[in-house]
Amino acid sequence: MKPTLQLKLSQHLTLTPQLQQSIKLLQLSTIELNQEIEKALLDNPLLEREEGPGPESGSEGDGEGERNESESTESQSNEVLDAMSEWASSSSGSSSNRDDDDDSDFQSFHAAQVSLREHLDQQIALTPMSDRDRSLVRLLMEALDDDGYLTQSLDDILEMFDPENEVEIEDLQIALHHLQHLDPPGVGARSPSECLALQLRSLPESPTRDLAMRIVVEHLELLAQRDFVRLRRNLQCSEDSLREAHHLICSLSPRPCAEFALNDTRYVIPDVVVRKVRGRWTAALNPEAMPKLKVNALYAQLLQQNRGNNGDLGGQLQEAKWLIKNVQQRFDTILRVAQSIVDQQRQFFDYGEVAMRPLTLREIAEELELHESTISRVTTQKYMSTPRGVLEFKYFFGSHVATDTGGAASSTAIRALIRQLVEAEDRKKPLSDSKIADLLGQQGMVVARRTVAKYRESLNIPPVSKRKTI
Incomplete structure (x- = not known):
């Protein structure tokens, strides 16, 4: 076949670096956005935070000219963004956290929290017992799960010892007895029934406590099934007595040591604040969530004076302007969507779910x-x-x-x-x-x-x- 030349006309969309950054910033959460901005501040000397409070977003009187210009730019950028959104792949993951350094304004500290083992060890040190028993109690303590249950049987723990240690099953039973008398009540239990029984034994004696003890030891399955008719028949008690015992059991905790579990609290920074203004629900950007950025004036002036020899600083200046513009566009789009949602769901804000x-x-x-x-x-x-x-x-x-x-x-x-x-x-x-x-x-x-x-x-x-x- 004879080779020939052919002309072919086609169209395709290309993701520019600016558009890629715009899409990425739009899908980031507020915390992830702040991490991305911190990274940009470290990498780009022409970018810096704006000192002092910025203009209140959502107000009608301030910065009208700037808003009109940004809305015009935003509408043009959104047209391109929407065209790309149909096929652009979403970048996943957030920017990596930077290490703390001497220039950090704030450092996060976790409140000191006593662990379950520390809490128990403090009590063991003050409980009168032999050093041998104290060591065995600490050994059992290591076999507790986060809820305070003993997850291994005493026979399995006994097999861990060498015969020369001369540890008998009775020694472990004595150590378990010491452990189960520590605070919180219920620690060291091997089943939910035993856990509830240990908590009941720590309460003052009463007919209600005795009836509750019989229920958790002998008829806990019937209680779980809510079969109160069979419970009354088996226990030969009145409905009022059964009700009081039931209330007492409900006041106990099947997970007595859950309060010692470490809590990883995660905080949410709202992007928008919704208030009712003059009878209309209105959304406004949260100033606390909006990073205030600007181009470093000194570097910008030096670049203006040396236009012919900018080097890498010229590219960093453009990147700084892109980031500031895209961050502003991100929040403008969030505000538009938030206000539309509020308008559609105004009945929810008035009357609830x-x-x-x-x-x-x-x-x-x-x-x-x-x-x-x-x-x-x-x-x-x-x-x-x-x-x-x-x-x-x-x-x-x-x-x-x-x-x-x-x-x-x-x-x-x-x-x-x-x-x-x-x-x-x-x-x-x-x-x-x-x-x-x-x-x-x-x-x-x-x-x-x-x-x-x-x-x-x-x-x-x-x-x-x-x-x-x-």
Whole structure:
């Protein structure tokens, strides 16, 4: 075949570095954004934080000219961003945390917290016992899990000793006895029944305590099944006595040492604050979440005076301007989406979860003329502070359930109604899933029994058999 030359015309989209950065910043959470900015501040000498409080976002009188210019630039950038959003792959992961150095303004310190083993060891040191018993108690202490249960049997622990140590099973039983008399009550238990019994033994003697002891030792399975009829028959007690014993058992903790577990508390910085202003719910950017950046004036002046010999500083100046622009565009887009959500869900802010309406990402995207994937990025790991709590943007979106009038109800509203029905039910005759579905049907909401069960489980509400009481 004879080789020939052909002309072919095609179009394709290219992700510019600026657009890549814009997409990346848009999907970062506030904490991840601050980490990214800290990294940029270290790498780019032309970028620095702006000292002093910035203008209050969301106010109508300040910076009108700047806002008009940024909105014009934002609309042009969003057009390109939406075109790329259909196929641009989302970059995952957050920027790496930098090591603490001498220039850090703040350092985070964890409050000192006494561990379970430290708490027990302090008591062991003050308890009168032989050094041998004290060593065996400390050995058993190492076999405790985070809830304070002894996870190994005494026989298994005994096999760990060499015969020359002359440790007998009776020695371990004595050590376990010492361990189970330490604080908190219930530590060293080998089963939930023994854990509750240990806690009851630490209480003053009374007929109620004795009855509760019989229940947890002999009939704990019946109590878990809420079979109060068989419990009364087996225990030969009155309904009032059984009720008092049941209340006493409910006051105990099946995880007595959970308070000593280390808590990894994670804090959320809301991006938007929602308030009611002149009868209208309004979203405004949270100044605490907005990083204030600017170009270093000294370096910018030097570059202006030496335009012909900028070197790498010229590129860093452009990167600094890109970052400042993209950060501003990120928050402008977040504010637009937040206000649209607030407008769509204003009934929720007035009346609560029961008034939540069905909402999809597509509705917000069509209203703001943005791509659906852009809305998805904006609503992920972004939070708004409202009079009803700090809520993630995603919270306001959900599936819908049909009504008998041909409309639709939000799944969030259905869950709220289910919670209200369960809270108001007769504990002696709790509502079944079928009965809850019938009650919702009476309010015009067509919900299947299995849907009620799914929503009930998502609310961590136990089934009817486990909600029954006496």
